[in-house]
Amino acid sequence: MDSKELEKKLEPLFENTGFEIVDIRIYRAKSLMLQIFIDKSGSNVTLNDCEDWSNKIGSYIDMNSIMDSSYILEVSSPGMDRVIKKEKDFKRFKGKDVKITLKKPFDGARVYYSRIVDFSDGVAYFEDNLKFQMDEIQEVRLNPNDDEILKRVQ
Numbered sequence: 001m002d003s004k005e006l007e008k009k010l011e012p013l014f015e016n017t018g019f020e021i022v023d024i025r026i027y028r029a030k031s032l033m034l035q036i037f038i039d040k041s042g043s044n045v046t047l048n049d050c051e052d053w054s055n056k057i058g059s060y061i062d063m064n065s066i067m068d069s070s071y072i073l074e075v076s077s078p079g080m081d082r083v084i085k086k087e088k089d090f091k092r093f094k095g096k097d098v099k100i101t102l103k104k105p106f107d108g109a110r111v112y113y114s115r116i117v118d119f120s121d122g123v124a125y126f127e128d129n130l131k132f133q134m135d136e137i138q139e140v141r142l143n144p145n146d147d148e149i150l151k152r153v154q
Helices: 003-014 047-063 087-092 146-153
Strands: 019-028 032-040 071-076 097-106 109-120 123-126 130-133 137-142
Touching: 003 019, 003 047, 032 047, 047 071, 087 109, 097 123, 097 130
Parallel strands: 032 071
Antiparallel strands: 019 032, 097 109, 097 137, 109 123, 123 130
C-alpha cells in the first residue's frame, strides 16, 4: 500500500474534526513505519493531539484491517517547515516563502527558494516567473523567516 491509498482510507476518520492529514510517509526500517503528519485548523497541533490521533488512527487501521502486516505508527505535527502538497495548501499559503526541490534540474538547479503566487490545473506558480507541474516537483516546504520562528516560540 502506498501513502496515497492509505490517506484515502483514513480520510473518513478526519471528516468534520478540524484536523487534516498533511502528509503520510511509509517506509521499512526494521519494521514497517507509518509516519502521519496532521494539522489543526485555527491553532497548533499539541502533543495531546498527536497522542489522541495516534490512538484513533491505530484503532481505525486495526479494526478495518487496512494494513496486512505489523507496523509502527508515528503521528506528529507537520512542523513550521510543513510540506505543501495539495491545491488547498498552495491556496492557503499563497504569499508564503517556500523551498522548492525538483526531481530534475531546471536551469542547472534542483532547489529554488521563492514565494507561492498561485496554483491552477496541476501547476504551481511562484515569484520570479517560476512555475512547475506537480509531477516535476519532488517537494515544496514552507521556509519560515526568523520573525515567524520567534513568534511561534513566544
